[in-house]
Amino acid sequence: MRKSKKMSVDRRSFLKGAAASGAALALEPVTTQAQQTQAQRSAAPIPSETALAAEVSTPPRAAEVLTADRPGSDFMVDVLKSLGFEYIAANPGSSFRALHESVINYGGNKSPEFITCCHEEQSVAMADGYAKLEGKPMAVFAHSTVGLQHAAMGIYNAYASRTPVFIVLGNTIDATARRPGVEWLHSAQDAVSMVRDYSKWDDLPISLPHFSESAVRAYRVAMTPPMGPVLIVADSDLQETPVEKDANLRVPKLTLSAPPAGDAAAVAEVAKLLVAAEAPVLLADRAVRTAAGMKLLVELAELLQAPVASGKFPSRHSLSQAGGRGLIANADLVVALEVPDLWGTLNSMRDQVHRSTQRVANANAKVVSISAGELDLRSNYQYFQRYAETDIAIAADAEATLPYLIEACKKLLTPDRKRAFEERGQKLATAHAQGLERARTEATYGWDSNPISTARLSAELWDQIKGEDWSLVNGGASRLWNVDKHYQTSSGGGAAGVGYGAPASVGAALANRKYGRLSVSIQNDGDLMYAPGVLWTAAHHRIPLLSVMHNNRAYHQEVMHIQRMANRHQRGITNAAIGTTITDPNIDYAAMARSMGVHGEGPVTDPKDLGPAIRRALEVVRRGEPALVDVVTQPR
Amino acid sequence: MRALLLLVAAALAWAQSKPGAAPSGDAQNGRKIFTSYGCYQCHGYDGHGGAGARLAPNPISFDAFSKYIRQPTGEMPPYTAKVVSEKELADIYAFLHTLPAPPPAKSVPLLEGK
Numbered sequence: 001m002r003k004s005k006k007m008s009v010d011r012r013s014f015l016k017g018a019a020a021s022g023a024a025l026a027l028e029p030v031t032t033q034a035q036q037t038q039a040q041r042s043a044a045p046i047p048s049e050t051a052l053a054a055e056v057s058t059p060p061r062a063a064e065v066l067t068a069d070r071p072g073s074d075f076m077v078d079v080l081k082s083l084g085f086e087y088i089a090a091n092p093g094s095s096f097r098a099l100h101e102s103v104i105n106y107g108g109n110k111s112p113e114f115i116t117c118c119h120e121e122q123s124v125a126m127a128d129g130y131a132k133l134e135g136k137p138m139a140v141f142a143h144s145t146v147g148l149q150h151a152a153m154g155i156y157n158a159y160a161s162r163t164p165v166f167i168v169l170g171n172t173i174d175a176t177a178r179r180p181g182v183e184w185l186h187s188a189q190d191a192v193s194m195v196r197d198y199s200k201w202d203d204l205p206i207s208l209p210h211f212s213e214s215a216v217r218a219y220r221v222a223m224t225p226p227m228g229p230v231l232i233v234a235d236s237d238l239q240e241t242p243v244e245k246d247a248n249l250r251v252p253k254l255t256l257s258a259p260p261a262g263d264a265a266a267v268a269e270v271a272k273l274l275v276a277a278e279a280p281v282l283l284a285d286r287a288v289r290t291a292a293g294m295k296l297l298v299e300l301a302e303l304l305q306a307p308v309a310s311g312k313f314p315s316r317h318s319l320s321q322a323g324g325r326g327l328i329a330n331a332d333l334v335v336a337l338e339v340p341d342l343w344g345t346l347n348s349m350r351d352q353v354h355r356s357t358q359r360v361a362n363a364n365a366k367v368v369s370i371s372a373g374e375l376d377l378r379s380n381y382q383y384f385q386r387y388a389e390t391d392i393a394i395a396a397d398a399e400a401t402l403p404y405l406i407e408a409c410k411k412l413l414t415p416d417r418k419r420a421f422e423e424r425g426q427k428l429a430t431a432h433a434q435g436l437e438r439a440r441t442e443a444t445y446g447w448d449s450n451p452i453s454t455a456r457l458s459a460e461l462w463d464q465i466k467g468e469d470w471s472l473v474n475g476g477a478s479r480l481w482n483v484d485k486h487y488q489t490s491s492g493g494g495a496a497g498v499g500y501g502a503p504a505s506v507g508a509a510l511a512n513r514k515y516g517r518l519s520v521s522i523q524n525d526g527d528l529m530y531a532p533g534v535l536w537t538a539a540h541h542r543i544p545l546l547s548v549m550h551n552n553r554a555y556h557q558e559v560m561h562i563q564r565m566a567n568r569h570q571r572g573i574t575n576a577a578i579g580t581t582i583t584d585p586n587i588d589y590a591a592m593a594r595s596m597g598v599h600g601e602g603p604v605t606d607p608k609d610l611g612p613a614i615r616r617a618l619e620v621v622r623r624g625e626p627a628l629v630d631v632v633t634q635p636r
Numbered sequence: 637m638r639a640l641l642l643l644v645a646a647a648l649a650w651a652q653s654k655p656g657a658a659p660s661g662d663a664q665n666g667r668k669i670f671t672s673y674g675c676y677q678c679h680g681y682d683g684h685g686g687a688g689a690r691l692a693p694n695p696i697s698f699d700a701f702s703k704y705i706r707q708p709t710g711e712m713p714p715y716t717a718k719v720v721s722e723k724e725l726a727d728i729y730a731f732l733h734t735l736p737a738p739p740p741a742k743s744v745p746l747l748e749g750k
Contacts (some may be wrong), residue, residue, distance in 0.1 A: 350710075350711065351711060352713075437741075440741040440747050441741050442685070442690075443741070443744075443747055444738035444739055444740070444741050444744060444747065445682075445684035445685060445690055445738050446680055446682050446684030446685075446738070447738050447739060447744065448739075449680070449681060449682045449684065451681065453680065453684065454686075459744075459746040459747060460746065462746075463746050480747070556677070559674075559677055560674075560677050560678065560687065563674040563677055563713060564713040566674075567674075567713035567714055567715060567716075567719065568713060568714070570716055570718045570719050571719070573673050573674060573715070573719045573720075574672045574673060574674075576674050576677070634680045634681060634682075634684075634686060635676065635677055635678075635680065635686055635687070636678070636680070636686030636687045
C-alpha cells in the first residue's frame with residue numbers, strides 16, 4: 001500500500017517537476033521508469049500475502065523519503081506574499097495542510113498572517129468585510145468539498161456585492177494518491193463547479209508555474225470592476241511535492257487593469273441631460289469605492305447643485321437627500337450610478353395577493369444608468385434584478401467615469417444654468433435642514449420605551465463615538481450621524497444572506513485596526529447566531545470592535561412575512577412567532593461573548609443603562625480588544 | 637364657494653374626529669392584543685413606528701384607522717373582521733390613546749445634532 005502510494009508520488013513528482021523546470025531532458029529517465037512501473041503493475045501477478053507484507057514493511061530504500069526541504073506550498077506562499085495579502089482567513093483543513101504549514105513556518109505567519117476562523121462562511125465574510133474597507137482582497141483558504149460548501153453563501157454575498165475575495169481551495173486531484181476514507185469524501189473532480197455561477201473566475205493549476213500565473217491573473221480579475229470573488233485550486237499533491245532544486249520558478253508581475261470608464265460620446269450625452277435638467281437626482285448606491293470617489297461625487301453634485309439620494313455621500317451636506325423617494329417622483333432626470341436594483345428604485349411592487357406595480361418615478365423622466373454590472377453577468381442566480389428601461393446606459397465603472405462626466409458638464413455650463421443651479425441648491429439646502437429636524441423629532445418617539453427604540457440606541461452610540469475616527473462596519477447609520485468619510489459606512493452583504501454581518505464586521509475591523517479607527521457594529525441577533533464563533537476569532541486575534549446588539553429576539557423580517565400570510569389567509573394571526581422568534585429561552589449574548597473571551601455587557605433593557613454600558617465596552621475596545629453590548633430592542 | 641368651504645370643513649372634521657367619536661374600548665386589552673395580533677411588528681410596542689407608520693400619540697380618527705386596517709392601500713396586511721372584531725379594534729384604538737407624547741427634541745441633549 002505504502003509503496004503503491006510512493007510510486008504514485010514519484011510519477012506525479014515528475015509531472016510537476018517537469019512543468020516547473022522545463023527540464024524535460026534531465027528528467028527523461030524518470031519518465032521511462034514511471035512508465036515501466038505502470039507496465040509492470042498491469043502485467044504482474046497478484047502477490048502472495050507474505051510478499052505483500054514484506055513489501056509494506058520494508059519499502060525499497062530509494063522510495064523511503066520521509067522529509068522534504070522545499071514543498072511546492074513554499075512557492076505558493078511566495079506567490080501569495082508577492083500579491084501583498086496581509087491575512088488569510090481559514091478554518092483548518094487537511095487539503096491545504098502543506099500550505100497552512102508553509103504560511104506559518106516558511107512565511108513566518110506574517111503578510112499573510114493566518115486568521116483562525118470557526119466556519120468557512122465566516123472566512124469569506126471576513127474577507128468580504130475587509131475588502132470593502134481596504135479596497136483589496138484578503139486571502140481565504142477553504143477545504144475542498146466540505147469547506148467550499150460552507151463558504152458558498154459568503155461567496156454569493158461577495159459576488160452579488162461585487163467584492164473581491166481571493167480563495168485558495170485545497171483539493172486532491174489524483175485519485176490514486178488519496179488516502180482511503182475521508183480524503184475521498186473531501187475531494188472533487190471539479191470542486192469549483194458548485195460556486196461557478198456566482199464567482200468571477202477560477203482555475204485548477206497543474207504545476208507551480210501554472211499556479212503562479214493563475215494566482216496573479218486571479219488577483220487582477222478580482223480587482224477589475226465589476227470586482228468579485230475568484231478561486232484557485234491548490235492540488236494537495238502540488239503543495240506537498242518538493243520543488244526540484246533547479247526549478248526556475250518565478251512569480252509574474254502583477255499589473256492591475258485600469259477600471260473601465262464610460263464611452264466619451266455617451267458621457268457627453270449624459271452631461272447634456274444633467275446640465276439641462278430642472279430636477280435631476282443622483283443615485284449613487286455602490287458608486288463610491290474610495291475616498292477619491294466620494295470627493296468626485298461631491299464635486300459633481302455641487303457643480304450641478306443636484307441632490308444625492310443614495311450611496312456614500314456626506315450626510316451633513318446640503319445636497320444629501322438620503323431616502324428621497326419624493327425626489328425621484330418629481331425628477332425629470334434620474335442618473336443611477338452603480339445601482340443594483342434600478343427597477344425597484346423607479347417602481348414599487350405591493351406585496352399583496354395581487355402583486356401590483358406602480359411607477360414611482362415620473363413617467364416622463366429620463367433615466368441614465370452607469371454601471372459595470374453587466375460586464376460580468378451570469379444567468380442562473382437572479383442577483384441582477386428586474387430589467388430597468390433607460391434612455392442612456394453606459395457599461396462602465398461609475399467611479400472611474402465620474403472625472404469625465406464632471407469635465408463634460410463643466411464644458412456645458414452657462415451663466416443662466418449656474419443661476420438656476422444656485423436657486424435649486426438653496427431649495428435643497430432648506431429641504432435638507434427640514435429633513436434633519438424631522439429626523440430629530442422622529443427620534444423622540446419611543447425615546448424611553450422598553451424594549452429600547454433603535455433611534456435611542458443609535459443616539460446613545462453616536463454620542464460616544466462622534467469624537468473619534470469611527471467606522472460603522474455593520475448596520476445602518478442614523479440620519480443624525482455626521483458621515484463624511486467613505487469608510488464610515490458599509491453596504492452590507494450583497495445577496496442579503498443572513499449571517500454575513502458578524503463576520504464581515506470582524507473582517508472590516510481587522511482592516512481598520514492598522515489605521516487606529518474605532519470599528520463599530522450594530523449587530524442583529526439572528527445574524528450573530530449563524531456563526532457566533534467569529535467572536536472567538538475577534539478575541540483570539542485581538543481585533544478591536546464594538547458590537548452593539550439590535551436584539552429583537554427574532555428573525556424579524558420573517559415574523560412579518562408569516563404575519564402577512566396569516567392575515568391574508570384570515571387565520572391564526574397570533575401564531576407568527578412560531579418558528580420565527582428567538583425566545584424561550586432568551587439567549588444571553590453577553591455571556592456568550594464572555595465565554596469566547598469578548599467583553600460582554602447586558603442584556604440592557606432600560607434605556608438609561610445603555611450609555612454607561614457602551615462607555616464601559618468602549619474602554620475595552622480602546623485597549624485593542626473586542627466588546628459586545630447586548631441591547632434588547634424594539635423590532636425595528 | 638361657501639359649499640366648498642363647508643365640504644372642506646366637514647372633511648377636516650372627519651379626519652380629525654376626536655377620540656370621543658370612537659366606540660369606547662378597553663385600553664388594557666388593546667395593549668395586549670396590539671402585541672399578540674402582531675401590530676407591534678411594524679409599529680413598535682408603543683406605536684411609535686418602525687417598518688410601519690407611527691400610530692401614537694394623537695392617532696388618526698377611528699374611522700380612518702378602522703378603514704385602513706380592514707382595507708389597507710399600502711403594504712400593511714389586512715386585518716379583516718374575521719380575525720379582529722370591531723370591539724378589539726376599539727380596544728387597540730383606546731390603547732393608542734393612552735400613549736404619552738414624547739419629550740420635545742430640544743429637551744433631549746443626545747438629539748442636539750452635533
